[in-house]
Every structure is written in structure tokens, then in C-alpha cells.
Amino acid sequence: MKKIIIIGATSGIGKELAEKFSCQGNAVGLVGRREELLYKIADELPDKCYVKGIDISVVDEAMKKLDELLTEMGEIDVIVVNAGVGHFNFELDWSIEKKTIDTNIYGFAAMCDVAMKYFVKQGKGHLVGLSSIDAIRGNGCAPAYAASKAFVSNYLEGLRFWARTKNLPINVTEIQPGFVETPMTKGRKGVWPATAKMAAEQIYEAIINKKNHVYITKRWCLVAWIMKLLPGYLLGKFYERYKPET
Secondary structure, three states: OOEEEEEOOOOHHHHHHHHHHHHOOOEEEEEEOOHHHHHHHHHHOOOOEEEEEOOOOOHHHHHHHHHHHHHHHOOOOEEEEOOOOOOOOOOOOHHHHHHHHHHHHHHHHHHHHHHHHHHHHHOOEEEEEEOOHHHOOOOOOOHHHHHHHHHHHHHHHHHHHHHHHOOOOEEEEEEEEOOEEOHHHOOOOOOOOEEHHHHHHHHHHHHHOOOOEEEEOOOHHHHHHHHHHOOHHHHHHHHHOOOOOO
16 A cells, blocks of 8 residues: 555545545545545545645645645655646736746645655655646746746756756656646636546556656647747737637
């Protein structure tokens, strides 16, 4: 039996991933803002679960609470940082931009910092972080979201290289999903939509195989390649289609 912590387990990919690991006989630590919902999920899972209510955007408190959960659970094999927010923001509402930055950058980095220091002390471990296909280029509909996911991608790669410079047996996996049907994407139409369950299945395989990086689903590798090569003026034309009516 392994021990897994999933940060952002209240719904969508995180919830499905928790179910997958639990059904395979692993002890799972469920982390999220809505603690009452986490307990409900824990009651439905077949194996032992731990629950900790954490809002990662409240950084100092979140780091302390994650440390508490690590102590409670004991030796941890995998920590998945899945928590994040994303909203269209055509008006550049600063409250939306700030919430995105506080959660997807400060909160994400804080959780990774606690995880990596724990793994260094333990002598091994596996950190998994969820980025997005939007990390590749700027997004005219959600500027802070795409920028925050670019941070996630580069931060995870940096942590992987950091572990290598110290010859530490710590794996770092970046998960880069395309369009996944979750509460965050409710009401939006996307190309090649995947269910949260389908995404979780592929993420589970990537974790088990200790991949450095995977696209979810795998066909999004093609989209990523196109996005990297697409001239800026064409990408701008694409986002013009989504501008709100005036």
C-alpha cells in the first residue's frame, strides 16, 4: 500500500484520481477548501482516507496545515498539487486576476515547497503538478490564468532539475491537460473534450510510470506543437472570436 496526497480533491480530476488510487488499495489524503465535501468523498472511498481542509491561497496557513497532514499520515509516496482556479476575465477585473495569481502561483509554489522539503528529509518521493495547455501561449480570454500555468510548468521543470543537481531520488511530473469536463469548465465548449474520469486514468498511468511530462489526453500533443509554432497575429485572431458583445 502506498500513501498519496491529492491537493484539490473536492471535484473533477482530483476527486476521480483519489477514487482511482483508493480503489487500487492505497491510503489517500484528501485536501481542499470544502472540508465537509472531502469527508463525504472519504466516506465513499473503499480504502483508508485522511482529510484536511486547506485553502492554498492563504499561503502561510496552508503550508502549516499541509505539514500537519504529512506528520499525521507518515511516509508519503506521492503528492499531487491539483488545486487551481480559472476564469474568463474580459474586463481585467483585478479581483479575478489576484485570486488566480494567489491560488495558481503563490499557493501552488507553497505546496510544492512543502512537498519537496518533505521528500528531501524523507530521502525520496514523487511530486505531481497540474499545469494546462494554456501554459504554452498567452490567453486573450484569461490572461492571468495562462500566465499562472506557464509559471506552474516552469516551476515544476525547475524543481526537477533542482533535485537532479542534488542527486536526490525525487521524481517531478508535469501534467498538461487540454480540455477536460470539470466544474471549472462547465458551460464551455472545447476541442477533444475528455471526462474527468478519462483524464484521471491517464494521469494515474503517468504517475505509476513516473513520467516527467504528459499531455492529457495524449492527442493534445499535436495541439501543443501547433500552438508553439502559430504566429502571434493568428493567435490574436482566434481570441477575437471570443470577445464579449458590446
